[in-house]
Amino acid sequence: xxxxxxxxxxxxxxxxxxxxxxxxxxxxxxxxxxxxxxxxxxxxxxxxxxxxxxxxxxxxxxxxxxxxxxxxxxxxxxxxxxxxxxxxxxxxxxxxxxxxxxxxxxxxxxxxxxxxxxxxxxxxxxxxxxxxxxxxxxxxxxxxxxxxxxxxxxxxxxxxxxxxxxxxxxxxxxxxxxxxxxxxxxxxxxxxxxxxxxxxxxxxxxxxxxxxxxxxxxxxxxxxxxxxxxxxxxxxxxxxxxxxxxxxxxxxxxxxxxxxxxxxxxxxxxxxxxxxxxxxxxxxxxxxxxxxxxxxxxxxxxxxxxxxxxxxxxxxxxxxxxxxxxxxxxxxxx
Numbered sequence: 001x002x003x004x005x006x007x008x009x010x011x012x013x014x015x016x017x018x019x020x021x022x023x024x025x026x027x028x029x030x031x032x033x034x035x036x037x038x039x040x041x042x043x044x045x046x047x048x049x050x051x052x053x054x055x056x057x058x059x060x061x062x063x064x065x066x067x068x069x070x071x072x073x074x075x076x077x078x079x080x081x082x083x084x085x086x087x088x089x090x091x092x093x094x095x096x097x098x099x100x101x102x103x104x105x106x107x108x109x110x111x112x113x114x115x116x117x118x119x120x121x122x123x124x125x126x127x128x129x130x131x132x133x134x135x136x137x138x139x140x141x142x143x144x145x146x147x148x149x150x151x152x153x154x155x156x157x158x159x160x161x162x163x164x165x166x167x168x169x170x171x172x173x174x175x176x177x178x179x180x181x182x183x184x185x186x187x188x189x190x191x192x193x194x195x196x197x198x199x200x201x202x203x204x205x206x207x208x209x210x211x212x213x214x215x216x217x218x219x220x221x222x223x224x225x226x227x228x229x230x231x232x233x234x235x236x237x238x239x240x241x242x243x244x245x246x247x248x249x250x251x252x253x254x255x256x257x258x259x260x261x262x263x264x265x266x267x268x269x270x271x272x273x274x275x276x277x278x279x280x281x282x283x284x285x286x287x288x289x290x291x292x293x294x295x296x297x298x299x300x301x302x303x304x305x306x307x308x309x310x311x312x313x314x315x316x317x318x319x320x321x322x323x324x325x326x327x328x329x330x331x332x333x334x
Contacts, residue, residue, distance in 0.1 A: 015223045018216050019045075019284065022070050029066045030059045031193045032186025038284065039181045039301055040067060040155065044221065045228045045280035048178025048273065049134050049154040051119075051169075051305065056159060058183050064115050064155045072217045073112030073151065080122040086129035090139045104141060109133050112149050116156035120166040127173055130154065134176040151221045171308075178273050179301035224283070231279040233290040236334035241278065241295050245271045247331050248307055248323075254330040261323050264308035274302045292333045300324050 019041065026037045036052065040063055043050040052060050061077070068075035078089065091107030108114070109130075119127065133139050137148045156177070174180070186194065233241075248265030251258030266274075277298040282290045304320040313323070 015220045015227065016283075016286070018214070018220050019224060021214060022067070022216055023284070025070060026063065026066055029197070030063050031197060032190030033059055033063065033183055036060070036063055036181060036183050038281075039179055040064065041284060042277055042280040042298065043155075043178050044151060044153055045224055045283065046178055046273075046276035047151070047225055048276065049156070049176065051156050051158065051174070051177040051180045052183060053158045053160055053180065054183035055185070058185070060155075060157045060183070061115060061117065064113055068113045070214060070216055071113065071151075071221070072215055073149070075113040075115070076108045076111040077115040077117060078108055079117050080119050080126070082121060082123065084122045084126045086126055089126065089129045090133070090141055093142060104144070104146070106146075107139075109139060110146075110148060112151055112153070114152075114154045116154055118159055118166075119156040120158050120169055123167055124170055127167070127169060131173055131176060134173075151218065151225075174305045175267060175269055177305060179277065179298070180305035181301050182304075228276070228279045228283045231282055231290055232288060233275070233279065237290050237292055237295065238275075240292055240331065240334045241274055242271060243331050243334075244295070244299065244327055245274065247327050248303070251327075255326065258323065258326055258330065261310055261313040261318050261326075262307060263310045266303055266306045270303060270306045274299065277302050296328055299328060303327075 023037060023041060026040075027034065030037055036059070040050060044067075052063075054060060065075065065077075087107065089107050089109050091105050091110070093102040094105045095101075096103050116130070129139075133148060133152075134154055137150070137152055138145050139148065140146075245266045247254050247258070248262060248270075251262045251265070274295065278290050278294040281294045281298050282288075285294075287294075300321055303324050307320050307323055309318065309320055309323060
């Protein structure tokens with residue numbers, strides 16, 4: 001091995017160790033939500049965005065705030081409301097009378113980590129303002145296009161309890177989210193740990209604030225994202241991944257029940273997202289190859305918002321997760 005290769009290998013090991021520390025740190029601050037922590041890191045590794053759905057008080061906001069505390073970059077929270085305008089996200093041209101020129105004033109999207117809180121409370125026109133930012137990592141105002149900083153991650157939240165005054169997300173925007181994560185209440189053990197943590201944090205408010213003892217640099221994130229892309233995926237595993245998506249588009253070839261449940265299957269973006277997430281899942285769990293189990297582990301979050309379930313299936317209480325479970329059961333592992 002050459003000296004240059006040794007240096008690259010050492011950097012990758014250090015990067016993986018840094019992500020492991022971040023994961024451990026988040027799990028001490030976001031108790032009982034291991035799935036949320038893992039999916040948030042996978043979204044960062046796969047250079048994608050996260051839609052998180054859960055009841056109030058389940059540490060959705062805390063999760064991305066804690067990630068921002070150990071990540072080199074800046075964080076901004078956007079509270080979506082019915083009166084929000086697209087320019088409130090992207091920014092706008094402001095006239096300067098002293099110079100007689102229009103100067104672009106950057107909006108809150110020009111941050112590395114964005115929390116779009118209760119995204120479904122804003123009308124479709126505002127939600128669509130996120131489309132270009134999430135899909136292209138850029139925004140266009142007038143005739144000028146502006147690049148967004150990297151890394152760039154949007155974590156949007158939805159409250160499944162209150163539906164009054166909300167607007168369903170357009171399918172095109174849903175497809176821009178790498179994963180759609182459901183989170184639930186913690187168990188009794190985790191609830192006791194949350195109480196203890198809350199008491200400790202309350203005491204800290206009267207003491208000198210502590211500073212993070214480590215930070216994940218932007219170079220670490222870029223190295224990790226590149227390493228994820230280079231994770232080995234054997235041809236049979238890739239074929240299995242592709243067949244899962246094809247089965248969602250042609251369910252009749254596998255099962256008549258599936259054909260009755262699915263109106264539309266996953267798009268090519270679903271295939272790409274499943275590939276990226278499976279690779280990130282393998283890397284995060286210290287493997288240098290992707291297994292069928294990695295594909296299955298992230299399939300629910302990648303596909304549940306991309307499958308259109310028939311009215312007949314919904315009337316029978318069939319959910320997207322039921323459909324994905326059946327897809328995994330029907331499609332053989334190569």
